[in-house]
Amino acid sequence: MWRPAVRRFGFCSRCARKLIAEARLLRPASMATVTLKGVKKIYDNKVTAVHDFNLEIADKEFIVLVGPSGCGKSTTLRMVAGLEDISEGDLFIGDKRMNDVEPKDRDIAMVFQSYALYPHMTVYENMAFALKLRKLPKDEIDRKVREAAEILDITQYLERRPKALSGGQRQRVAIGRAIVRDPKVFLMDEPLSNLDAKLRNQMRAEIIKLRQRINTTFIYVTHDQTEAMTLGDRIVIMKDGFIQQIGTPQEVFNHPANLFVAGFIGSPQMNFFDAELTKSGSAYSLKVAGAVMALDGETQEKLASCGVESCKVIAGVRPEHITFAPDSAEHTLTGSVDVSEMMGSELHLHANVEGKDVVLRVPTTELPSEHRGGIPYGTQVHFTFRPDLIHLFNPENEQNLI
Ligand SMILES: Nc1ncnc2c1ncn2[C@@H]1O[C@H](COP(=O)(O)OP(=O)(O)OP(=O)(O)O)[C@@H](O)[C@H]1O
Numbered sequence: 285m286w287r288p289a290v291r292r293f294g295f296c297s298r299c300a301r302k303l304i305a306e307a308r309l310l311r312p313a314s315m316a317t318v319t320l321k322g323v324k325k326i327y328d329n330k331v332t333a334v335h336d337f338n339l340e341i342a343d344k345e346f347i348v349l350v351g352p353s354g355c356g357k358s359t360t361l362r363m364v365a366g367l368e369d370i371s372e373g374d375l376f377i378g379d380k381r382m383n384d385v386e387p388k389d390r391d392i393a394m395v396f397q398s399y400a401l402y403p404h405m406t407v408y409e410n411m412a413f414a415l416k417l418r419k420l421p422k423d424e425i426d427r428k429v430r431e432a433a434e435i436l437d438i439t440q441y442l443e444r445r446p447k448a449l450s451g452g453q454r455q456r457v458a459i460g461r462a463i464v465r466d467p468k469v470f471l472m473d474e475p476l477s478n479l480d481a482k483l484r485n486q487m488r489a490e491i492i493k494l495r496q497r498i499n500t501t502f503i504y505v506t507h508d509q510t511e512a513m514t515l516g517d518r519i520v521i522m523k524d525g526f527i528q529q530i531g532t533p534q535e536v537f538n539h540p541a542n543l544f545v546a547g548f549i550g551s552p553q554m555n556f557f558d559a560e561l562t563k564s565g566s567a568y569s570l571k572v573a574g575a576v577m578a579l580d581g582e583t584q585e586k587l588a589s590c591g592v593e594s595c596k597v598i599a600g601v602r603p604e605h606i607t608f609a610p611d612s613a614e615h616t617l618t619g620s621v622d623v624s625e626m627m628g629s630e631l632h633l634h635a636n637v638e639g640k641d642v643v644l645r646v647p648t649t650e651l652p653s654e655h656r657g658g659i660p661y662g663t664q665v666h667f668t669f670r671p672d673l674i675h676l677f678n679p680e681n682e683q684n685l686i
């Protein structure tokens with residue numbers, strides 16, 4: 285390739301090769317796909333924290349790992365970062381296998397829950413530190429730090445020490461320190477969990493904006509399902525070191541793969557009932573606590589195409605998919621109000637149905653004016669389920685029936 289350049293411009297071959305090598309360095313970064321194949325982590329104490337983790341993350345995708353405490357989220361992230369060895373399986377960034385590559389050579393940046401700022405350095409020095417280590421020219425460091433500070437709106441704090449900043453400001457600095465490195469992959473482990481609820485919501489929106497501006501591949505860990513739903517292009521739901529489901533927020537919400545995902549995603553949590561599914565001819569009916577609930581045509585078709593016969597099931601229905609009925613009827617449940625939580629725009633109603641707590645979420649505007657402040661304890665209420673929004677699970681293996 286350099287030979288024509290030598291001929292055309294009269295460069296010596298050594299100069300031509302150097303020029304071409306520099307041009308290669310200037311090319312846009314290669315695709316930052318991240319692939320985990322059969323990745324497993326067994327700690328020294330024989331705890332298997334992650335089992336057979338398989339995931340292909342697209343270039344510039346925002347992936348969220350979510351699940352309860354101890355399910356292996358941080359372990360997975362730390363294996364991607366190179367802070368933990370991978371016990372089995374392969375990790376690729378782009379098409380390069382990374383298992384044995386030093387963390388500093390993986391072209392990733394990580395933001396931790398604890399911020400991990402250097403207390404004796406100013407904000408500016410904190411952000412510039414990694415670039416100084418890389419021996420970047422001073423004016424380039426200055427440009428990158430000021431650009432990141434601008435994006436994160438912390439320019440006015442550049443000369444302060446971390447201890448003179450609020451939690452949210454410190455977290456911005458921690459994110460800024462990662463941004464200046466122009467990483468191919470951005471890893472974040474519960475970056476917002478030290479912040480109060482209001483600041484957390486604000487920073488969540490900031491992260492969405494940040495993502496639009498820096499356009500990098502993100503892997504984000506949280507135990508908060510709202511954060512997962514609002515941030516992720518796709519969500520990976522984990523439990524006990526196993527992936528339970530991978531999907532877009534809509535997919536996991538509308539079609540949870542199993543009982544765990546159904547209960548984990550959505551707030552307040554989905555209601556579950558022991559129920560009986562009966563097939564007569566080609567039609568199915570669902571009996572829940574004495575009431576016969578209608579199932580819509582599409583659900584019935586899917587049940588039939590999955591070859592489901594009459595059986596015991598667990599029926600799940602989200603609090604917002606229960607609607608009031610005018611009076612007692614074959615397809616209604618009747619309960620007495622235990623707790624009525626006024627949330628402003630909606631009411632969370634706990635109704636006692638034969639000893640079972642059923643939660644309903646009712647927009648305040650749909651309530652008669654005398655009940656907009658809440659429904660008194662002991663009031664009898666009748667309600668039914670939206671026929672197209674009932675989820676059915678196998679009680680034995682807890683998998684979705686369709
Ligand atoms: N260094 C370690 N040595 C041994 N076991 C560990 C180590 N770190 C984590 N574990 C165990 O591995 C499992 C997964 O831990 P991990 O920190 O990945 O969970 P997590 O999903 O990040 O939880 P959290 O939401 O509480 O941060 C847990 O059972 C934990 O006790």
Ligand SMILES: [Mg+2]
Nearest residue numbers: 357358359473
């Ligand atoms: Mg963790």
